[in-house]
Amino acid sequence: MAWYDDDEWSRPRRRKGSALPTLVALVVTAAVGFLLVADPGSGSQSLVDRLVRAAGSLSGGSPGLTYDDGLDGAEGSGGPGYTFARVQSDGESPVTWRCDESIPIVVNPEGAPADYDELIDAAVTRVNAASGFRFEVVGETTERDFLDRSQGPVLLGFADEGEVAELAGDVAGIGGSVYALPAGPGRVTAVGGVVALDTDVVNDDVPFEYAEAVLVHELIHVLGLGHTDAPGELMRATGNGRTELGPGDRAGLAHLRDAACS
Helix, strand or coil: CCCEECCEECCCCCCCCCCCCECCCCCCCCCCCCCEEEECCCCEEEEECCCCCCCCCEEEECCEECCCCCCECCCCCCECCECECCECCCCCCECECCCCCCEEEEEECCCCCCCHHHHHHHHHHHHHHHHCCCEEEEEECCCCCCCCCCCCCEEEEEECCCCCHHHCCCEEEEEEEEEECCCCCCCCEEEEEEEEEECCCCCCCCCHHHHHHHHHHHHHHHHCECEECCCCCCCECCCCCCCCCCHHHHHHHHHHHHHHHC
């Protein structure tokens, strides 16, 4: 889809939408590490797994999309056109969210483009429809602990490299989950997460479709897919111009859902 002209971004189309509700109470436990495995029984950090780069980074170079390899999938995981960000102890099954629970998102609108509520609604609607999971925006927050998350709502916000160093260069966003170890035998599950979009890339001067694709990419990382080298996929580690999900993206999301509900 050509939504840019030559080397200059076209203006995004504007569509009106209502503002997100104010969050009355944000329930978050004591802060621990970003992309960690926490012990929900003790409420304290049991294993911090900080990556060299924040998970799920996405680079944006004019005029198309270019993905960074910030979240390579677990080696040998997934299937044709997709990988899993993490796998269970069996080395094959993906780590993802619970089947029967909605995934709450709280939004910090500081630095956001004017139509951020519409942008978030569009991306969440696309991901929910494609995955069978249910992200739900529950309100707004002033929290900005992007890289120090724990169990609780997914924090979605807008920042620059001065605040989040992982957004340096062409990276347009980061995304990932907080995982919890079971108290006994059982599966590791996602219990929280973060998406931070770079205000130098996702702003009022870029097309709506571009910003939406960035957010969709990051939300899919939160669900549990890693990057892929397969052509024609939105979750590619490197790519240019793609805004729609590919067959591997959709197959990977279906695999995550099947694993969550099995």
